Structures are given as C-alpha cells and as structure tokens.
Amino acid sequence: MSETVFKETVLELKNLNVGYGSKEPILKDINLEIEKGEIIALVGPSGAGKTTLIKTIASIIPQISGEICILGECCADCLPSGNIGYIPQRLGLVNNKTVIENVIFGKFHEMNFLDVFLSDPNKEITKEAMEILESLEIKEKANEQVKFLSGGERKRVAVARTLLQKPKIILADEFLGELDDETSISVGFKMFNYVKKNKSSIIFVDHNPARAMGVSDKIFKVCESKVVKLDKQEKNVEVAI
Numbered sequence: 001m002s003e004t005v006f007k008e009t010v011l012e013l014k015n016l017n018v019g020y021g022s023k024e025p026i027l028k029d030i031n032l033e034i035e036k037g038e039i040i041a042l043v044g045p046s047g048a049g050k051t052t053l054i055k056t057i058a059s060i061i062p063q064i065s066g067e068i069c070i071l072g073e074c075c076a077d078c079l080p081s082g083n084i085g086y087i088p089q090r091l092g093l094v095n096n097k098t099v100i101e102n103v104i105f106g107k108f109h110e111m112n113f114l115d116v117f118l119s120d121p122n123k124e125i126t127k128e129a130m131e132i133l134e135s136l137e138i139k140e141k142a143n144e145q146v147k148f149l150s151g152g153e154r155k156r157v158a159v160a161r162t163l164l165q166k167p168k169i170i171l172a173d174e175f176l177g178e179l180d181d182e183t184s185i186s187v188g189f190k191m192f193n194y195v196k197k198n199k200s201s202i203i204f205v206d207h208n209p210a211r212a213m214g215v216s217d218k219i220f221k222v223c224e225s226k227v228v229k230l231d232k233q234e235k236n237v238e239v240a241i
Contacts, residue, residue, distance in 0.1 A: 008036040010201050011057070011169055014074070016066035018049065018056040025064050026052050030227045032220070034169070039192055040203045041212035044222035050205045051089065053222065054171045057203070058086045071168060085167030087175045089205075091158040095147035099138065099157050102146055103129045106161035125164075132160045136190050152183040159187060163194055170195065172204040176211065188215060 016030040026049040034040055042050045055061045057068060067074045070083055085106075093102050107125050133139040136156045141149060146157060155175060162170060175191070176184040192215055195202045206212040212219055219230050 009033045009069075010036050010071055011203075012067075012069040012074075013057075014067040014069065016056070016068065017064040018052055018061070019064050020052075020061070026225065027222065027227060028225050030066070032227065032229070034201050034203065036168075036201060037196060037199045038201045038217045039195060039215060040201070041216035041219045042203060042205045042222055042227075043207075043209055043212050043219060046207075048222045049225070050222045051173050053227065054086075054173050054203065054205060058084055058171050060086075083168045085162035085165045085170045087158050087162050087170070087172040089173040089177070091154055093146045093154060093157060093161075096145060098143050098145055099133065099149070099160075100126065100129055100142040102157055103133065103160045103164055106164045129160065129164050132163050136160055137186070152179050152187070155179060155183075155187055159191055163191075166198070166200075168200055170200060170202040170204075172202060174205050174207065176204075177207060184211070 011034040013030045013032050016027075017025040018027045018030070019025040030053070042053065044050055052061060056063050094105070097105075104125060107129075130139060130142060133142055133156075136159060138153055138156045138160070141153060146154060149157065159175065162172075170191070172191070176188050179187065188211075191202065194200065204212075213232060216232075219232060221228050221230055
C-alpha cells in the first residue's frame with residue numbers, strides 16, 4: 001500500500017488584485033497555492049507585472065484587494081516577518097559595507113540593535129554566514145566592500161544574505177539575470193538545493209524560459225493582467241512562454 005502524501009500550503013493568494021494606488025490593477029483575480037518545498041517560476045514579457053506581484057507578496061506594495069495567506073495566516077496588510085526572504089532585482093546591498101556585513105544584515109531581526117550598526121554580531125551568526133559564503137564560493141571576498149565586486153559576486157552576496165535568514169518562502173526577482181551561464185548554474189544550484197534541503201519554497205522571476213522550465217516544479221505566465229499556470233508536459237509550452 002502506498003503512503004499518503006500530505007501537502008502543506010505555505011502561500012496562498014485569494015482573488016488577489018495588485019497594482020499601484022487607485023489605478024487600474026496590473027494583475028487581476030490571482031488564485032494560486034504554493035506548497036512546501038516547491039520551486040515556482042514566473043515568466044512573461046517585460047512590464048507584465050511579475051515584479052509587482054513579487055513586491056506585493058513581500059508586503060512592499062499593498063494589494064488593492066484580495067488576500068495573501070502565509071503559513072495559514074491571512075492578512076491584508078501584515079508584514080512578512082522572518083517567514084519571507086526577498087531578493088530584489090537591484091539586490092539592495094550596502095556598497096560601502098563589506099560582504100560579511102551585508103550578509104549579516106539579513107539576520108538583523110534576531111540581533112541586538114547595536115550589534116548591527118557597530119558591526120559586532122555574535123560569533124555563531126558570523127560563523128554561519130561564513131559557511132554560506134563558502135558554499136557559494138565567495139568566502140575569500142568576505143572582508144571586501146561590496147562596491148568592488150563583480151555583478152556575479154554581488155548576486156552571490158544577495159543570495160547568502162537571504163539564506164542566512166532561513167526563510168520559509170524566498171521571493172527572488174531576476175536573481176539569475178545578467179549572469180553568464182556558468183555562474184547562473186552555480187548560483188541557481190546552491191539556491192534551489194537549499195530550498196529542497198530545508199523544505200522552503202521559492203518563487204523566482206526569470207527572463208530565460210528554458211532555464212525556468214528546467215529547474216521549476218511549476219511555471220506561471222504573467223501576461224495580459226492574468227497569472228496562468230502552464231502545463232510543463234505540453235509539447236508547445238515553450239512557445240506559449
């Protein structure tokens with residue numbers, strides 16, 4: 001007899017409309033569920049609303065209407081606290097701070113206020129941050145200021161900062177964009193391996209349909225004010241993207 005597999009929903013969007021203020025919603029009537037451990041890709045043309053959706057889930061932009069339910073809690077204007085890790089398209093790094101300082105800032109909600117701004121975090125967090133940097137093959141840059149790093153190195157720092165938070169849900173906006181193939185494979189592998197190992201979930205925006213198809217469990221197309229799930233088994237799915 002086969003074992004019953006119980007699925008756990010970590011994120012649910014109910015009749016969600018997103019946009020800016022009193023303007024017409026950019027995306028309408030979004031209904032979807034994300035389960036623990038899933039890798040979800042968002043694809044679609046530029047300006048379709050992918051970033052707006054990510055920012056709305058992260059509580060950076062308030063939804064126009066509908067509900068966002070995180071780990072079973074539904075709230076119109078709640079902050080995501082430590083359950084969500086967000087990697088913005090522009091990364092949000094502090095250029096005049098070192099790599100290790102930027103990574104540790106991701107853990108600030110668990111640290112003493114003065115520790116954050118005096119750059120004197122506790123040793124256990126520093127050790128953990130260094131281990132993550134090592135796994136991303138950027139440990140040797142730990143004490144360099146971010147402004148001196150390459151684009152690929154900066155992406156790794158942003159990923160490390162998010163992983164240190166140990167979020168249940170990761171929202172990543174083009175975190176593999178502008179990377180060469182070798183670097184995107186390396187950074188992507190580390191991130192997706194973390195998601196599976198820790199039973200987290202990730203929703204990532206990607207402009208590369210082939211890559212999104214290859215690594216995701218589910219893929220959604222954002223287009224014409226809608227978010228539509230694509231069937232990865234369909235022969236013409238890449239044409240649809």
